[in-house]
Amino acid sequence: MAICGNPNCGKTTIFNAITGLRQKVGNYPGVTVDKTIGTFRIETHPDAKYKLVDIPGSYSLAAFSPDEYIATQALSGCLKNESRPDVIISVIDATNLERGLYLLFQVMQVGVPIVVALNMVDLAEKRGIAIDHVKLSDLLGGVPVVPVVGSKGIGINGLKVELTGMIEKPVKPNVETYDKITEQMISDLLKTCPCGRRSRAEYLRVLFDKSGPAEKDFIKREGEDKRPYLEECRGRLIEEFGALSVAETSPLTNKAAELCRQVVTSRKTTELTTTEKIDKVVLHPVMGPIILVGLMIVVFQSIFSWAEPVMNFVDSAFGALGGLVASSMVEGPLRSLLVDGIIGGVGSVIIFLPQIVILFIFIAFLEDSGYMPRAAFIVDRLFGWCGLSGKSFIPMLSSFACAIPGIMATRTIEDRKLRIVTIMVAPLMSCSARLPVYTIMIAAFIPHKTYFGLFNSQGLLLTALYAMGIVMAVVLSFIVNRVIYKRSGRGSFVMEMPTYNLPTPRSVFIRIFSRVQSFLARAGTVIMAITIIIWAVSYFPRAPEISGEYTSRAETAEAAFVAETTALDEQIGSLSIEMQRAMPAQWTDELSACQSEADVQEKKDVLTGANPEIADLLDLAANRRILEIRLSKELNRLGNAEAGAQLSNSYFGRAGRAVAPVFAPLGWDWKITMATLASFPAREVIIATLGTIYNLGTEQDEESLSLIEKMRLATWEDGPKMGQRVFTPAVALSVMIFFALCAQCGATLVTIKGETTQWKYSLIAFSYLTILAYVSALIVYQVFSRMGY
Numbered sequence: 149m150a151i152c153g154n155p156n157c158g159k160t161t162i163f164n165a166i167t168g169l170r171q172k173v174g175n176y177p178g179v180t181v182d183k184t185i186g187t188f189r190i191e192t193h194p195d196a197k198y199k200l201v202d203i204p205g206s207y208s209l210a211a212f213s214p215d216e217y218i219a220t221q222a223l224s225g226c227l228k229n230e231s232r233p234d235v236i237i238s239v240i241d242a243t244n245l246e247r248g249l250y251l252l253f254q255v256m257q258v259g260v261p262i263v264v265a266l267n268m269v270d271l272a273e274k275r276g277i278a279i280d281h282v283k284l285s286d287l288l289g290g291v292p293v294v295p296v297v298g299s300k301g302i303g304i305n306g307l308k309v310e311l312t313g314m315i316e317k318p319v320k321p322n323v324e325t326y327d328k329i330t331e332q333m334i335s336d337l338l339k340t341c342p343c344g345r346r347s348r349a350e351y352l353r354v355l356f357d358k359s360g361p362a363e364k365d366f367i368k369r370e371g372e373d374k375r376p377y378l379e380e381c382r383g384r385l386i387e388e389f390g391a392l393s394v395a396e397t398s399p400l401t402n403k404a405a406e407l408c409r410q411v412v413t414s415r416k417t418t419e420l421t422t423t424e425k426i427d428k429v430v431l432h433p434v435m436g437p438i439i440l441v442g443l444m445i446v447v448f449q450s451i452f453s454w455a456e457p458v459m460n461f462v463d464s465a466f467g468a469l470g471g472l473v474a475s476s477m478v479e480g481p482l483r484s485l486l487v488d489g490i491i492g493g494v495g496s497v498i499i500f501l502p503q504i505v506i507l508f509i510f511i512a513f514l515e516d517s518g519y520m521p522r523a524a525f526i527v528d529r530l531f532g533w534c535g536l537s538g539k540s541f542i543p544m545l546s547s548f549a550c551a552i553p554g555i556m557a558t559r560t561i562e563d564r565k566l567r568i569v570t571i572m573v574a575p576l577m578s579c580s581a582r583l584p585v586y587t588i589m590i591a592a593f594i595p596h597k598t599y600f601g602l603f604n605s606q607g608l609l610l611t612a613l614y615a616m617g618i619v620m621a622v623v624l625s626f627i628v629n630r631v632i633y634k635r636s637g638r639g640s641f642v643m644e645m646p647t648y649n650l651p652t653p654r655s656v657f658i659r660i661f662s663r664v665q666s667f668l669a670r671a672g673t674v675i676m677a678i679t680i681i682i683w684a685v686s687y688f689p690r691a692p693e694i695s696g697e698y699t700s701r702a703e704t705a706e707a708a709f710v711a712e713t714t715a716l717d718e719q720i721g722s723l724s725i726e727m728q729r730a731m732p733a734q735w736t737d738e739l740s741a742c743q744s745e746a747d748v749q750e751k752k753d754v755l756t757g758a759n760p761e762i763a764d765l766l767d768l769a770a771n772r773r774i775l776e777i778r779l780s781k782e783l784n785r786l787g788n789a790e791a792g793a794q795l796s797n798s799y800f801g802r803a804g805r806a807v808a809p810v811f812a813p814l815g816w817d818w819k820i821t822m823a824t825l826a827s828f829p830a831r832e833v834i835i836a837t838l839g840t841i842y843n844l845g846t847e848q849d850e851e852s853l854s855l856i857e858k859m860r861l862a863t864w865e866d867g868p869k870m871g872q873r874v875f876t877p878a879v880a881l882s883v884m885i886f887f888a889l890c891a892q893c894g895a896t897l898v899t900i901k902g903e904t905t906q907w908k909y910s911l912i913a914f915s916y917l918t919i920l921a922y923v924s925a926l927i928v929y930q931v932f933s934r935m936g937y
Contacts, residue, residue: 149198149311150223152255153239154248155205156518156646158267161298162239163202164658166308171662184662190308198311201233207247209254209349210357210396217361223258224347232260235314237307239265242272242279242295243647245412249404250397252288253325257349261318263310264293270300271647276415284411289322299652326399329388330355333381340377341370355381356396423518423648430519436526443523444545447510455502462502466495481687489683490676501668503580505660507546507553512659514542516651521644534622535629537561540570544621547577548614551896555903556663569628571903572913573621575896578614578888581831585887586610592856593880613888620889620920682829685799694797698790702783709779716772723765730762731769739773748773800826814886814922815879815929817864824886829894831887878932882925890921 153159164171167186184202206219218227225232238255240248245266256262266281281293292310296303326334330352337351353362355378367375382392389395420428429435470487477483514520520542528538539561547554554574561567578586590606597605720728735755742748752770756763795801804822811821819838827834838855862874891897897910904910 149235149237150201150203150233151237151239152203152219152223152251153205153265154207154241154244154251156644157205157239157241157244157248158298159205159239160202161516161652161655162237162265162267162296162304162307163200164655165298165301165304167200169658169661171658188308190312192309193312196312200237206251208251209353210360220349220353220362223255223260224350226350234260235311235318236260236262237265237311238262239267239298242266242269243275243277245277245279246401246404246408249407250400253323253400253403254349254352256291256321256323256325257352258347259320259349261314262291262321263307263314264288264291265298265303265307266293266295267298268647269295270297270302275421278413280411280413284407287323287407287410290319291321299649299655323403325403326352327395329384330395330399333385337381341366341374352396354378355385356392358382358392421647423645426648427522427645430522431525436522440523440526447507447545450506450510455506458502459499462499463495466491466498470495481690484687485680485683488687489680501664503550504553504556505664507550507557508660508663509656511542511546511557512656513651516649516655518646518648521646525645534626535566536570536622536625537563537566540566543570543574544577544618547574547579550579550581551575551577551893552899555896555899558903568904568909569625571900571909572628572916573624575891575893575913575917576617576621576624576889578617579831579893581893582613582887585831585834586613586884588856588859589880589884592859593875593877595877613884616885616888682800682826685803686795686801686826688799689797690794691797694790694793698786698793702786705779705782705786709775712775713772716768716775720765720768720772723768727762727765730759731765735766736769739769742773743777745774745777748777795822813930814882814925815876815933816882817874819862820874820879820883824883824892827887827892831892834887876933877937878929878935881932881937882929885928886921886925888921889917889924891917 151159151163163184163186167188170188171184171186186200186202188198188200189196190198201222203222204219209220209223221227222230223233223236236255236258238248238252240252252262252264264285266279266284269279272279279295281295285291285293292314294303294307294310296307298304324331333355334348334351337355338348350362353360354366357363363378366378385392385395389398430439470491473491474483474487477486511520514523524538524541526538527541540558543554543557543561545554546557551574554577555571558567558570558574561570590609594606594609599605599608738755739748739751742751748770752766756766759766800822801818804825805818807825808816808818808821811824816824823834823838838859859875860873864870864872864874891914897914900913901907901910
């Protein structure tokens, strides 16, 4: 079965009400249009399982782009590996019956049994509109018409019953809609060009859609010799009606108006509807933008604030899981693969989920409530001059939290070219993953200066980094539309303002569930694979001589510790028994709980002040604990140093050294270069990689003072700059600019492929963003370094 209808007629709500969570989302072959399939059962036929396909919303089957052509192709069953539906559900908005009938008459030409779902009858009644659905069914030639309220589930069971009845006893619609001239031409085409399963609906598209995809497919199959006959037919229609569009629309609109006059009874009312009252405020020239900005601030802040606790929980949960696995396994490649590769890879994907869920909750509410078209209408002027649509607003705004849900949100843009442009510029918005990079670089190398008593240099730089992405996106959109797509302007921005509705929790939940499922299926598996690859080239080859060297150093440190603690134990043993007994075990435990030398000294002073008679014993016990802390630090330092040495020797380390000359003009050494390469799966990985490179381990974050100090003190190891500081304000700016503009996110590139169905767009995005980032970082470094920064 297939379900079709106009946009905003409640088609998706009815689809969700029928199928529930038994859905899967994919794409039609070769295009970006979503293909949502659901299954359901009916109580009266418990052994039967029905499949329902959601057809893209359309006002008409007339199509001039491949994506729009999908509706006709899907209904006719002419897509590759797609079956022709046994029954079609045609959803019609009861408040816009005449418009819905126009599409219904076109769908009837497919020749498949139809059931009409007359949706939103409750809203129609509130507006004083009464529809005789029984009479409408008779006038449609016996096509069942079922009044429903999809948002409340009213009439859904009756709709299912009619569907099964149509399966058992199919009734094909037979309503005369077109004039005799058109009917004769279709009849002639059916006789002279009987191509497979082509329906009347397809022949109508061939006839009316000049130079459209239907005509191209027709000529491809039938041959160029059929084109003269086709043009002859069109010439007769133009002679009769003046234009092909009139030849198609006039009979359909007249028939729809005739049926409405017979079945619709309406009472006039001067009272404004609730939607009209709300729109007086929401679409007000002044209040409208204020409300929109306020709403977007709430969305924007919630994606950061509300998601943060859950993201921290996910991060700590995967960290704890990794720690548990590490503690239960012997050190080696298998443990590293499980902890750093698989668990770390899965965690890097799952951590995005809270932001995605929160974003799509808002998007689902905005879409289902009817506000989204209003928002697009308000901001359209801001985007119009550069060629973007108002519908680009939400995806670009969402990308400030994460480009992945932002790119997924472009599904609301019907125009393929505008959608592609929005997808390609969305990664320029500074996502939350870039914030750790900004924070550590600004904190380490940008001086804190206050201006006018309100603004400081660090905050202004952070604001400038975020603003830079917006400016770049607008400029690039303008260039793409004027140079590549060669648009001197846009057509009129036309968008229907649907009736406001209260979204149902069930519908919102189903949307979130399906999109989260789609995200995990598309991005999760691939990004995990990328992370494992990064782990492998960072881990291998292992150099036994490096391990042997640091093992020997660790053994030396442990031997020295044993010697020193043995001497202390002997001194403690030489003290009087009375003094040793005067120190309870609790005090020993308190000293053992101290994690730093300063804490030990502070605890010893407190205990000594209260018990001066055992000061010598407390001093020896404190010194013993200090030796334990120093040994732990030394072993940790040696372990991190070994990790850094192995990393330098790894394939990735060698790659970093090999590529270093390319990034040398940006002021980077091989360590920064390698950290940048390692951050391809996720930008924030650079923090952990820098921690490993500078022999601090991977447990470093943007607030790590030890990492900041190490970076400040880092010097060039070789070359003409040997001994000079690696990081300067110019280098820090270069790194930040590069990360602000580059495509250092494997999941984003995978999502671009998923949304466009072609890897070429991911390759284009990666290439142009990398070049843009490199050139911008190069200019910034060269300018600021020559200025002495």
